[in-house]
Amino acid sequence: MQAGIFHGANDVRVEEVPDSKLKSPVEAIVRVTYSCICGSDLWSYRGLSPKDKGARLGHEFIGEVVEVGKKVSKIKKGDFVIAPFWMIDGTCLMCKQGSSMACLNGSAWSRGDYDGGQGEMVRVPFADASLFPFPVRKALSKKLMPALLSLTDVMCTGHHAAVCAGVSKGSTVAVIGDGAVGLCAVLASKRLGAKRIIHLSSHKDRAAIGKKFGATETVSERGEAALAKIKKLTKGIGVDCVLECVGTKESWDSAFGIAKEGGKIGWVGIPYGAPEIKLADLFGKNVGIVGGRAPAHLYIPQLLPEVLSGKLDPSAIFDKTIKLKDLDAGYKAMDQRKAIKVMIDLT
Amino acid sequence: MQAGIFHGANDVRVEEVPDSKLKSPVEAIVRVTYSCICGSDLWSYRGLSPKDKGARLGHEFIGEVVEVGKKVSKIKKGDFVIAPFWMIDGTCLMCKQGSSMACLNGSAWSRGDYDGGQGEMVRVPFADASLFPFPVRKALSKKLMPALLSLTDVMCTGHHAAVCAGVSKGSTVAVIGDGAVGLCAVLASKRLGAKRIIHLSSHKDRAAIGKKFGATETVSERGEAALAKIKKLTKGIGVDCVLECVGTKESWDSAFGIAKEGGKIGWVGIPYGAPEIKLADLFGKNVGIVGGRAPAHLYIPQLLPEVLSGKLDPSAIFDKTIKLKDLDAGYKAMDQRKAIKVMIDLT
Numbered sequence: 001m002q003a004g005i006f007h008g009a010n011d012v013r014v015e016e017v018p019d020s021k022l023k024s025p026v027e028a029i030v031r032v033t034y035s036c037i038c039g040s041d042l043w044s045y046r047g048l049s050p051k052d053k054g055a056r057l058g059h060e061f062i063g064e065v066v067e068v069g070k071k072v073s074k075i076k077k078g079d080f081v082i083a084p085f086w087m088i089d090g091t092c093l094m095c096k097q098g099s100s101m102a103c104l105n106g107s108a109w110s111r112g113d114y115d116g117g118q119g120e121m122v123r124v125p126f127a128d129a130s131l132f133p134f135p136v137r138k139a140l141s142k143k144l145m146p147a148l149l150s151l152t153d154v155m156c157t158g159h160h161a162a163v164c165a166g167v168s169k170g171s172t173v174a175v176i177g178d179g180a181v182g183l184c185a186v187l188a189s190k191r192l193g194a195k196r197i198i199h200l201s202s203h204k205d206r207a208a209i210g211k212k213f214g215a216t217e218t219v220s221e222r223g224e225a226a227l228a229k230i231k232k233l234t235k236g237i238g239v240d241c242v243l244e245c246v247g248t249k250e251s252w253d254s255a256f257g258i259a260k261e262g263g264k265i266g267w268v269g270i271p272y273g274a275p276e277i278k279l280a281d282l283f284g285k286n287v288g289i290v291g292g293r294a295p296a297h298l299y300i301p302q303l304l305p306e307v308l309s310g311k312l313d314p315s316a317i318f319d320k321t322i323k324l325k326d327l328d329a330g331y332k333a334m335d336q337r338k339a340i341k342v343m344i345d346l347t
Numbered sequence: 348m349q350a351g352i353f354h355g356a357n358d359v360r361v362e363e364v365p366d367s368k369l370k371s372p373v374e375a376i377v378r379v380t381y382s383c384i385c386g387s388d389l390w391s392y393r394g395l396s397p398k399d400k401g402a403r404l405g406h407e408f409i410g411e412v413v414e415v416g417k418k419v420s421k422i423k424k425g426d427f428v429i430a431p432f433w434m435i436d437g438t439c440l441m442c443k444q445g446s447s448m449a450c451l452n453g454s455a456w457s458r459g460d461y462d463g464g465q466g467e468m469v470r471v472p473f474a475d476a477s478l479f480p481f482p483v484r485k486a487l488s489k490k491l492m493p494a495l496l497s498l499t500d501v502m503c504t505g506h507h508a509a510v511c512a513g514v515s516k517g518s519t520v521a522v523i524g525d526g527a528v529g530l531c532a533v534l535a536s537k538r539l540g541a542k543r544i545i546h547l548s549s550h551k552d553r554a555a556i557g558k559k560f561g562a563t564e565t566v567s568e569r570g571e572a573a574l575a576k577i578k579k580l581t582k583g584i585g586v587d588c589v590l591e592c593v594g595t596k597e598s599w600d601s602a603f604g605i606a607k608e609g610g611k612i613g614w615v616g617i618p619y620g621a622p623e624i625k626l627a628d629l630f631g632k633n634v635g636i637v638g639g640r641a642p643a644h645l646y647i648p649q650l651l652p653e654v655l656s657g658k659l660d661p662s663a664i665f666d667k668t669i670k671l672k673d674l675d676a677g678y679k680a681m682d683q684r685k686a687i688k689v690m691i692d693l694t
Contacts, residue, residue: 094608097584101633102608164635237444252626261441261449264637271626277636279599279618286448288511288637290611292630 003119004057004327009047010335012057014327020121025069028127030081032063034149035117035344036318037330038085039179040270045331048272057327058118059085059109060152062145063346065131066121074128081131082304083117083124084296085109085153090129101295117152118327120346132300134308146315146343147307150184151300154341155314157268158184158245159303160294162192165241165266169193174230174258175215177245178206180317180341181268183213185243187314190214191306194241198233200226200254206340209316223250227257238263244291249275259287267291318343350466351404351674356394357682359404361674367468372416375474377428379410381496382464382691383665384677385432386526387617392678395619404674405465406432406456407499409492410693412478413468421475428478429651430464430471431643432456432500437476448642464499465674467693479647481655493662493690494654497531498647501688502661504615505531505592506650507641509539512588512613516540521577521605522562524592525553527664527688528615530560532590534661537561538653541588545580547573547601553687556663570597574604585610591638596622606634614638665690 003017020029035058044051065079075081088095088103095103105126110116115123124130134148147155158181167173173194175185178201189197190213199215201207207218219229230239238260244251247269255265268291277289306312320339322330323346330342350364367376382405391398412426422428435442435450442450452473457463462470471477481495494502505528514520518541522532525548536544537560546562548554554565566576577586585607591598594616602612615638624636653659667686669677670693677689 093582093584099584099608099610101631235440237440237446247626261446262642263446267626271630275626277624277626279594279614279622279624283618283639284448286639286642288635289624290635290637292633295609295633 001120002324004116004324006044006051006055006057007053010045012045012328012331014325017119020115020123022067022069023123024125025071026126026128027069028065028072028075028124028131029067030061030063030083030122030124030131031066032061032117032120032122032346034063034145035061035346036149037118037334037342037344038153039181039334042331042335045335056110056114056116056119058116060149061117061122062149062152063122068127072127075131075133079133080136081133082148082151082300083122083131084151084156084300086293086296087124087126087130088297089126095129100297101293118324118344120324130297132297132304134304144307146318147313149343150314150317151296151303151307153296154180154317155184155187155303156296156299157181157294159188159299161185161243161245161266161268161291162188162241163266164290165243165264167192167194167241167266170195171241172196172234172239173241173243174198174200174239175210175243175245176200176251176254177269178203178210179245182243182245183209183317183340184314185245186210186215187213187312189243191312198230198239212316223254226254230258234260240264241266245269247272247275249273252277256281256287259285262286264288264290268294317341321345348467349671351463351671353391353398353402353404354400357392359392359675359678361672364466367462367470369414369416370470371472372418373473373475374416375412375419375422375471375478376414377408377410377430377469377471377478378413379408379464379467379469379693381410381492382408382693383496384465384681384689384691385500386528386681388678389682392682403457403461403463403466405463407496408464408469409496409499410469415474419474422478422480426480427483428480429495429498429647430469430478431498431503431647433640433643434471434473434477435644436473442476447644448640465671465691467671477644479644479651481651491654493665494660496690497661497664498643498650498654500643501527501664502531502534502650503643503646504528504641506535506646508532508590508592508613508615508638509535509588510613511637512590512611514539514541514588514613517542518588519543519581519586520588520590521545521547521586522557522590522592523547523598523601524616525550525557526592529592530556530664530687531661532592533557533562534560534659536590538659545577545586559663570601573601577605581607587611588613592616594619594622596620599624603628603634606632609633611635611637615641664688668692
């Protein structure tokens with residue numbers, strides 16, 4: 001089979017590798033139909049975070065189950081499934097009491113001997129806990145695939161930001177970030193009933209998707225100018241909920257600057273450049289900081305029915321589709337900000 | 348009138364000062380009946396944080412209203428009142444939309460030309476917003492005073508820790524700290540329905556009050572040993588809610604160490620020694636950090652009826668009562684950990 005392999009900074013290749021094979025009776029083999037490239041994949045591509053030469057690539061995919069082990073009971077051969085970016089066993093102490101993102105056997109894909117999502121097939125170590133079947137209706141299926149694919153990571157991650165920040169009916173929200181996650185955070189805020197959604201975006205094309213997803217205002221300024229603008233928009237009060245979808249020191253400074261007293265920052269941007277929070281700066285402001293890696297497997301059952309009905313449609317985040325053989329071009333497009341998020345069509 | 352005055356480290360004195368006088372029509376004068384010394388008062392007493400020589404002392408008091416300005420409508424002469432540690436105007440933009448701890452005219456007592464609570468009288472700048480009347484029934488009044496006094500700060504602050512950490516029916520809670528706030532946090536957790544309350548306390552007398560307040564287990568170990576004990580008590584999972592009532596780097600390390608994945612840290616310990624949080628350490632654990640300065644004026648209306656009925660009784664935190672003239676002895680007792688919290692009887 002063909003799979004994406006990391007060879008070093010700016011060097012990803014698609015190569016022939018052994019077909020995925022079951023290693024235990026709780027596993028399944030999935031033939032990938034659609035995959036995508038994540039903003040976090042760019043870190044190693046840009047040489048900013050370490051990754052072993054020869055490692056597989058990709059952690060977001062949907063596909064068809066082509067084989068299941070003898071102890072797999074929920075998932076069946078022929079099922080079409082969503083595979084969230086973090087696999088869990090569903091049976092350990094942590095999973096059983098609800099802390100499944102701390103699953104004792106949990107892992108991202110593409111680590112150790114785990115297959116990556118940017119390849120033709122994937123061995124899924126804990127099939128029943130890690131895969132979510134969806135019905136395929138021929139008339140709709142192709143059109144729905146991008147939205148279904150978004151549930152593997154970015155839509156659930158944007159939703160996590162909104163949930164963590166306590167977005168609810170009538171909230172005033174600011175979303176920091178106009179990548180795929182930031183845009184999904186706008187959509188999630190709208191879905192949860194936010195009254196005002198101020199989107200910090202300095203790219204016109206991305207801001208336009210933000211508006212489509214429900215942003216009521218766009219702030220294209222950056223840094224201090226953005227803070228001043230939002231303070232003005234909120235009469236000096238700040239916003240109830242900040243959705244931090246970037247992860248840099250600058251974005252965190254903005255988040256603290258625009259949260260109102262008693263507000264919450266829901267954060268999902270993987271911290272980059274080790275931003276630190278000084279508690280003393282926070283004490284008088286009662287600003288809560290809630291977030292981290294999204295428990296996508298908890299959110300998929302909530303969001304999937306709305307995606308299937310067409311009520312929730314994050315598909316506009318995918319603005320480029322490639323074939324697997326053109327994987328490097330996909331990385332380049334995202335690296336050079338020529339694409340928000342690249343879908344890989346393996347059908 | 349007599350009032351406590353700061354003269355420098357280890358030097359507080361009670362001196363004659365001009366009687367409190369109204370300066371504006373929205374003010375009231377309160378004759379203090381009971382006051383107390385706060386753990387945070389010790390910082391300047393120990394020379395660890397700056398305070399002007401000559402500054403007034405104290406920010407927790409209850410008393411009788413002896414005079415009101417012409418524009419005071421809610422509060423009346425003769426009312427007995429609770430004065431929370433943070434005064435608010437109740438009328439500014441921030442107060443009006445619910446962020447009253449960011450009141451544009453908000454302040455602690457004993458700052459600038461504000462009177463302190465450790466004195467015979469206090470001018471209250473925003474009487475209607477900053478004072479909470481309570482009925483005085485002669486048979487009960489004396490006995491209830493310590494509990495009423497605790498509502499000025501520590502009971503509301505302990506409650507804030509529990510609210511911020513999301514303590515609810517069935518929660519497993521760990522309370523870090525066995526000062527008055529930590530003990531009140533135990534009581535607040537019990538009140539909110541926690542199933543398990545693990546109290547980190549290495550002082551037998553304080554741990555005993557913790558047990559009385561609802562702690563189901565006491566961990567007397569410190570540092571790594573405490574973490575290991577709590578991990579064992581929770582089968583390696585950690586606790587749902589950590590109530591951080593200390594504010595040092597060590598206490599924060601403990602808080603992160605014992606919070607379960609997806610748990611919350613409710614924090615009210617004023618940060619000391621500038622603890623910093625590295626977001627990268629948090630990302631995979633989904634631990635929320637929510638807290639800060641408690642909005643006591645929002646909690647008093649909820650807690651006061653239960654104090655009056657005797658259902659909520661934090662009075663055991665006061666283990667020493669002094670007269671105002673013995674103020675320095677009160678500070679010394681708390682500084683030397685010979686008292687948890689000192690009440691000043693001005694009746």
